[in-house]
Amino acid sequence: MTATQKLPRRSRTKKTAEVDVTKITKLIRLLASDRDGEVLATVSALKRALAAVGKDLHDLANATETGFKPPAPPPHRQVTWGPPPPRPDNWQSMAWFAFHRRFDLCTEDRGFIEDCLLGTTFRETDDQVMTWHLERLRRIVAIIQAR
Template structure:
């Protein structure tokens, strides 16, 4: 018989009380543990069997594995986005389009980057794709070709 988490948690709270200097409290705690096991349809033998189980080993990868040779994605060139276009399109998206909170936050980020940068707005491939998808979704277009 395996014990469910609820009963194990209750027993885990009772076990420290077995260290009491008062015999009556220790006996009452043992009775409470036995009652809890009985409610779960188990007994002390089942509790010992649960404690005797080997620990489940879990592998947790903390570092990304090194890519295998020949299995890397070729970098796709990101088309440039001119500052004037980014400011105009981001402004329209923010003020005239119904964007989700996440999309609005992203477009506000693009607007800030465009406002503080040079002639071109530097975005990652994913950011550029998302921004251009929003522009296309709302049927906007840059005035100049890149």
């Protein structure tokens, strides 16, 4: 005879069942009785009901404690509008970043950004983005980020 066969039938069942909330609630309400015997019987019944699902009074106290706490406020997420931070090796991301914040720029830089996005800046270099274009865009982005 193995060890599990010696245990009573109730103890051999796997404890994967969920807590019967209505039963626990009824038992807790019975604790308000003015009769001592009824309260003691209720405590025993409550312990048995919790033990049937692998819980004890400490688990019930923890559940009660978390239930009485006010819900935590949702984490504050800062909403950012606009394009993502620019990549210094991509002229389009820098141009769109600067265009979104174009009112922080002087008129000359604002015109340069608009011409970049329209493609008219690159006409004089056979539609090639030159290193001096990238340097100017990086300078403009640095001005915006410094503000």
